[in-house]
Amino acid sequence: MNAVIAYRVAVVAGAIALLEVLCLTGVIDKITMQAPHLIARDLFRLLASGQMNGAIVKTLTNTVIALVMALTIGVVAGALIHRWRGLRDTLDPLFATYYAVPVFAFYPFFIVVFGLGDLPQILIAFMLGVVAMIVNTLNGLDRVPTVLLKTARILRLSPVQTAMRLTLPAAAPYILTGVKLAVAYAFIGIIGSEFILSRGGIGYEISFAYTNFDNAVMYPLIVLILIASIAINSVLGRWERTLLTRRGMR
């Protein structure tokens, strides 16, 4: 295990050192990219000055709204679709091809319908996240042991009680996989749509800095997003692993 961690550290450190050397020797010119230590310095200054706080708050708020919508609607829809066999068969081709279709292609259409506000972005993030949630909820519910369902019937639990007390907790590890994907998708959806066309947010700031060749703002912000999404993802990944280990599934 230690060798693995050493390997990983070596790869990351090596990549940064390589970029540093290439930038300092001028192989990569200043207009293309700044040296990593300058990016770190600029990132610190940018965050300390607080000029990006508004954009960060806006992006995070929208992400959380879209995420909460995707999670609740995804789980409820998943539970309903699971009970209704015919609907599930009909929707199956949709789920199978859903992530092959570029959801961002709908963004222009949403802007036309809802205007250039927060709503189109939230909708895109929601659409990206909700199907991962539904599919994983279905997957989890499929694997609930029959004996639990029989117990529920013996105890005469209502469908809602069965869902709340037995099936959903039993499906929790799979649902958590869905949550992990939904978080990533919500983030991608909000930042991506801000980036394409919007009036604020971190994605917008990056594209604004790009059009102005303002590398001192663009690179730090990109690094900020990378760090944020890697951090969120590894926390969720660790939680998922704990849950799976507790169930003896790994």
Add this chain to the structure above:
Amino acid sequence: MKRWRGARNALTLIAGLLLLWQLVYMMVGDIALPSPLATLRYTGVLVTSDTFGKHLFDTMRAFAIAFVLSVVIGLFVGFWLGFDKLSGDALEPMIVTVYAIPKLTLYPILLLAFGLGVSAKVAFGVIHGVIPIILFTLAAVRNTKPILLKTGHVLKLSRPQMVRWILFPAAVPEIFTGLRVGFSLTLIGSLLAAMFASQRGLGYLLMTGIGLHNIELVMSVTLLIVVFAATVSTILLQIDRRLHRQG
């Protein structure tokens, strides 16, 4: 029998979506959303126009080059990481993490590095498509049945022979799944690239549609993209399922 049920489900779904579209149209009206019929009519006009071919060609060229590159790089890296256990263990979680970051934000870097042209779009398609191909190939190589590998050792096969005669045939179904996912993601990548800072391509056409408030154009291009992506991915999914059933 089973195939007919699948076709029936797909048809019900398409009919349902069209119905939904029509209902939304009746609710929001002409200015916000053209009806399915009007969109189809406009799509007919659009497809036969001269400029459309140019945009389609641009996107398809970027997409084709990106996909070929993704496959070559993905298979190579996937086999390497599958063989070399230390590298595989160390790099696989990192690759999974890269998959989850909003890659659109990396696009400005690619634009600065490759310039405003087809190569930036290709590079963007590749960083989308290469990851699933690597991950699926890696898993396939790792999960090869030990007895097959032992047979190879007994026959004293060299490493290239091992890949050619044992690992590759055993891993084909899994690799195909990777290619299928990689195909969709490469397409998404090349389309997205054209939506930002580009002068040609289907993504550019979409953005022009917004700029000119030409909703019919937006809907037609969206429809074409969705139909193309869904059709190809359905076909690939069928092949994928057949390969897995044989294996």
